[in-house]
Amino acid sequence: MNTPDLWQQNSTEYTSPDIPRHAPLAERMRPRTVAEFSGQEHLVGEGRILRCMIETDTLASLILWGPPGCGKTTLAHIIASETRSHFIFFSAILSGVKEIREIFKEAERYSARGIRTILFIDEIHRFNKSQQDAFLPYIEKGVVTVIGATTENPSFEVIAPLLSRCRVLTLNSLEPKAIHKLLLEALVDTERGLGNCSLQASEEALDFLADHANGDARSALNTLEVAAGLTRDSLITLEIAQEALQKKALLYDKDGEEHYNVISAFIKSLRASTPDAALYWLARMLEAGEDPIFILRRMIILASEDIGNADPRALQVAVSALQAFQIIGLPEGRIIMGQAVTYLATAPKSNASYIGIDSALAEVRKSGGLPVPMHIRNAPTKLMKEQGYGKGYQYAHDFEDSYSGQECLPDKLAGRRFYEPKGHGYEKNIVERMEWLKNKK
DSSP states (O other): OOOGGGGETTTOOOOSSOTTTTSSHHHHTOSSTTTTSSSSSHHHHHHHHHHHHHHHTOOOEEEEEETTTTTHHHHHHHHHHHHEEEEEETTTTOOHHHHHHHHHHHHHHHHTTTTOOOEEEGGGGGGHHHHHHTTTTHHHTTTTEEEEEEEEEOOOOOOOOHHHHHSEEEEEOOOOHHHHHHHHHHHHSSSSSSSSGEEOOHHHHHHHHHHHTOHHHHHHHHHHHHHHHHOOOSSHHHHHHHHHHHOOOSSOTSSSHHHHHHHHHHHHHTTTTHHHHHHHHHHHHHHOOHHHEEEEEEEHHHHHIIIGSTTHHHHHHHHHHHHHHHHHHHTHHHHHHHHHHHHHHHHHOOOHHHHHHHHHHHHHHHHOOOOOGGSSOOOSHHHHHHTTTTOOOOOOOGGGGGGOOOOOOGGGGTTOOOOOOOTTTHHHHHHHHHHHHHHHO
């Protein structure tokens, strides 16, 4: 374990893990061990990479990339307390090249004594190229193990030589469930939290704070502390939580009726080609804390179910919107969602593909596994060819316009139509094409 005289923070001693009682609740409740840490199971769960590094004291140089309040700095504090290393906590905002050089001199002295130095750099993306270059020879020689924290994409903000010497670990926004758990712990913790205040909080208040934290545990805990200061009867209600956050809770229960009412209104507005209504219901869901991925998945379904081949690009737009949102996230992701919503709402509509696949499924369930016509069976062996497999097959590209007109349905269903395009948007072209093929046949 570290001893206090080995801990440094911007060249001043980091003398104790104890935190003053007047510090913000989020700072006081900062987890002290891996066991106390909540979330990021893909990194600190049993057998996961970061947990193993900490438990075996085999830290490699790392870049911790994730949104605010997801636990980057907390993990640095845990590493400081649970590894046998000289640990330096360094802020890229407050320090420059001169301070970096002094740290490296200090690290070399510890290295000569056989003691490893871990240098944690908060907001590493704020260092420019020359400042980042200064780390390279010391990482290369093993003088320091660097752990950088950033909210920005390291691919753009960290120079390639430094990236090649570090393993990038991605941290995710905390789920509301994890934040809810942290809020409950803060309410009952008598050592660091609000446990001595004899406070309780309604489930509605805790859900509201967790849902509106946008994955930021720091924000949620500090808002809980504000709410605690506003209460007069030892109960934090939804109204008090709203006052503390300065945000009203919309009537929207993600597990109840209103959830289904609003998503239904959203989908039906898209189907009805009313972009203004669709944007309104989208805004209602986002403001109420609905999971944007859930909304985007429903938009992908609608792109096929209600637009289909009337505008084949609609599915591409919906899928691209989901992928783009996963890269960008909120708040900017709302712009991507707005663009996709207005495209889907104004696109021509057709449910012909949806009706077509359901009609085909109904027929299969009714008639069972009808035999595949011999002429379109595969014939990989001599015996199968002798039995007539593939006999009479007409290769489409051997015919004019690459169309043979050969029947491919089972004999009992010959001529049956499942897909009936409606002639809206691009489906008008499909109707014309199918009519042309019919006449040619």
